[in-house]
Amino acid sequence: MPDSPAASGPSPQPSRASRRRWRRMLADEREEAKVYRDLASRRSGDEREILLGLADAEERHVAHWARLLGDDAEPAGRGSLRMRLLAWLGRRFGSVFVLALAQRAETRSTYRRDVDATPAMAADERIHEEVVRGLAVRGRARVSGTFRAAVFGANDGLVSNLSLVLGVIGGGASRATVLLTGLAGLLAGALSMGAGEYVSVRSQRELLAASAxxxxxxxxxxxxxxxxxxxxxxxxxxxxxxxxxxxxxxxxxxxxxxxxxxxxxxxxxPEGHDVVGSSLGAATSSFLFFASGALVPILPFLVGLSGGLAVAVSGVLVGIALMLTGAVVGVLSGGPPLRRALRQLAIGGGAALVTYALGVLFGATVG
Structure with missing residues (x-):
């Protein structure tokens, strides 16, 4: 049998590194509890109760680290930058985005490897991951129709108009022609996307209604x-x-x-109407986001740039925008944001290079 605490002598004093880690854990858990309470204040019914239950569980973890720290528990300091960012987003944005981030935070919990965390705390975090995943799925379902239209609209605007602009540049078009082509592509694409999204979502809702x-x-x-x-x-x-x-x-x-x-x-x-979303909302999102995406490639030409400089600036701006849309999709889908961002960049860049090459080839042939 192991020795009793009295027989084993006084416990060794924890190292300064351990105490710093405990204080960081304490601060992070407080921030996480605050995130769940902030989200709960914006919800009602069972979602509110679930979020408050998660906050209570995080408070138990706060108490654990506070017990280890004893008199040094106060002041605990600020949480990590990641947790403070999550708390800031929780106070300013809707629950869908924040819950997706919280899901990833629960996934990255180190309690299973932390010798100072109890097995119950490690188990808590694993269960919390599934709870937050379930809440995130609900939120994604509520916005999936409009969100899908917004993301795809922005991405299509970025890629299609950059490809269009580079295609005519490759063919030797003047700055005025490039600008006119880009604006025409923006308007035509936005109208087409908006109309198509309206018809698509409207048809889905009518099909679901007929099936009810x-x-x-x-x-x-x-x-x-x-x-x-x-x-x-x-x-x-x-x-x-x-x-x-x-x-x-x-x-x-x-x-x-x-x-x-x-x-x-x-x-x-019958289920599915809320998942499909509003036809008018989806069409509006698709129109606006396509137009905003399609505007990015022609911004350098609108401000007076031309030639290689305009092409370079346009490419950089579109690349940044593509990575942002990819990262957002990654966060909300629960996937790795960087990988999704790079994938989006590769797809968009590949399409633009192909159309530019075709434009060069066509221009040389015509000339």
Missing amino acids: PDVSDASRVLPQLDVDANELALVYRARGLSAEEARSRAEEVLRSSDPALAVAATNPV
């Missing part, structure tokens, strides 16, 4: 159905239930004192 169960008329005839010989079970089977589940639900409905109310209560609620 209509119980208004069917409910009226339920009391007249033969309890022993009817096709109500086939309705539930057509909606995806197994034969046994469909038969059980049909019997439950028909043996109810009010079958019409029973079928309404047991009818699955």
